[in-house]
């Protein structure tokens with residue numbers, strides 16, 4: 353299994369990792385993760401910071417990492433950048449941001465899961481707001497509005513004009529549905545639905561399937577983080593069932609690692625592959641999710 357896993361790392365992409373510098377202490381800095389990723393033969397890494405733009409540090413880091421490794425930065429639309437701040441998105445895209453993440457720690461849903469239903473207690477230190485209605489939603493009304501906020505529409509237009517990737521981040525299944533409809537309407541082509549296997553934004557297999565019907569470049573990106581002991585303690589079998597349910601053509605893998613209590617991101621990704629192999633997911637299917645699908649999304653084919 354070790355050899356199979358090593359082979360599958362060649363060409364793999366992890367489009368969601370956390371690395372220093374960050375206000376949250378991180379396991380490794382960006383250059384350390386990139387070095388390990390290059391050694392493993394990986395093809396792309398995307399660096400996510402809940403509070404600031406990562407496009408600038410990525411531009412600088414590119415000078416120091418192997419040209420064979422693509423580095424992507426972006427912006428997460430939490431309150432630290434003004435929430436749904438059209439100007440912040442515009443400037444981030446000019447700086448080379450490739451991914452625009454919807455809100456994470458400040459999303460209404462995250463506040464609800466952490467402080468109200470307490471389904472995701474491990475995020476408690478990172479979620480300052482306590483009332484879901486004080487948080488950020490893409491909808492005109494939380495939780496079941498049917499329309500997008502005007503500023504969210506403007507952000508979607510910018511994403512479309514720049515052919516960037518829209519990432520749904522910590523939104524609910526209903527928000528994702530309304531958002532993806534609006535995104536496709538204005539010409540957004542590349543969309544990632546983030547960790548539908550996580551307790552902070554869980555989605556049924558039917559919900560997941562319905563979200564990918566609007567375009568052929570919409571992918572469900574499963575995280576390994578929820579499987580870890582201090583997080584959701586999710587059995588990898590549950591992720592394998594989701595993948596089987598939605599079909600491997602629209603699935604991707606990411607570690608979401610970088611936390612001090614977990615192994616480094618590249619090792620997290622290796623653990624994810626090994627766990628899927630152990631769950632009976634085929635090598636061809638894993639290669640599709642780890643390498644082929646992200647390469648298609650990133651135009652690396």
Ligand SMILES: [Zn+2]
Pocket residue numbers: 368369370400608
């Ligand atoms: Zn993350």
